[in-house]
Amino acid sequence: MFxxxxxxxxxxxxxxxxxxxPTDSLVNLFDGGKTWAEFFEGAKARRETxxxxxxxxxxxxxxxxxxxxxxxxWRVLVVAEDWCGDSANTVPYLAxxxxxxxGMELRIVNSTIGKWVMTRHPTPDGRAATPTIVLLGPExxxxxxxxxxxxxLRAWVAEHKPTLSxxxxxxxxxGWYRSDRGKATVTEIVEMLEAAAAxxxxxxxx
Numbered sequence: 001m002f003x004x005x006x007x008x009x010x011x012x013x014x015x016x017x018x019x020x021x022p023t024d025s026l027v028n029l030f031d032g033g034k035t036w037a038e039f040f041e042g043a044k045a046r047r048e049t050x051x052x053x054x055x056x057x058x059x060x061x062x063x064x065x066x067x068x069x070x071x072x073x074w075r076v077l078v079v080a081e082d083w084c085g086d087s088a089n090t091v092p093y094l095a096x097x098x099x100x101x102x103g104m105e106l107r108i109v110n111s112t113i114g115k116w117v118m119t120r121h122p123t124p125d126g127r128a129a130t131p132t133i134v135l136l137g138p139e140x141x142x143x144x145x146x147x148x149x150x151x152x153l154r155a156w157v158a159e160h161k162p163t164l165s166x167x168x169x170x171x172x173x174x175g176w177y178r179s180d181r182g183k184a185t186v187t188e189i190v191e192m193l194e195a196a197a198a199x200x201x202x203x204x205x206x
Contacts, residue, residue, distance in 0.1 A: 027140035029114065030077045033107030036095040045083035054092035059100065059186050066190050067101045070197045074143075075136040076106045079114030085174060086148055087131040093182030094133070094189055121145050121203065124154070133189070135196055143196035145203040150184035153177070 034042070036054075043050050076098060080087035091108065098106040111118060111130050118128035135144040149157070153176055161169050195202040 025140065026077060026117070026134060026136055026142060027075075029109055029117065030075050030107045030136060030140075032113070033077065033109045036091075036098075036106055036108070039080075039082075039091075039108040043082040045081075046085065046088045047082075049085075049088040050082065050092055053089060053182065054095060057093040057096040057182050059093065059097045060183070063097065063186050063190050064100045067097060067104070067193055070193050072103055072197065073138045074104045074193065074196075075140070076104060077114075077117070077134045077136060078106065078108045079111055079117050079130055079132040080108055081111055081130050084130045085170070085177075086129070089174075089177040089182070090131050090133075090146075090149075090185050093186050096182075097186050097189060121147055123148050124204070135192055135201075137196065142201070144192040144201045146185075146188055146192060147204045150180075150188050152180070152184050 040050055040054070076094065078091055078094070080091050082088070095106055098104045114132065115128070117134060118130070118132045121132050121134070123129050129148040131146075131148065133146040134142055137143040148154075153173070156176055157169075157173065160172060164172060192202045
């Protein structure tokens, strides 16, 4: 069956019914997740986007230095899908940052396993979306989150989506991602980490 780009992209943020209370913990979900290498190895959709963004996703030295200066042990739980454009333009840059910060680990689960995490952290307009990223502290407690897109892109979406066709919107959004090359996303992740260490957890806000 042929699926248009706009229809596929809509799946990234499709509304999801609120599930029953989770029987698992964030730590158990993390422990059962895939490493970046395992996730990428199994990726079927948007594979070139995932590869290109990872290969070109070297974070700025200043961002790495700030993340390393936080210290401590941190786990980053990501709910993502390989077919989701927002995931493919977020997670590779996060993976490159985590690789360079001692004390940080990354695990990825899909939206079926991580459904309850997504519904617990909806977008500003009430959707469950991928990627949903949750920062876990040393004891496995939630210390911050990043939902779907960085703030500058959310602002672009709010301004332009009402006046664009679905195809125009998707082209514009992907153009924004290509131009930014993960800078806004990594900046927000670093700020989230710093805020968590300072005792002021941040979730989807700047």
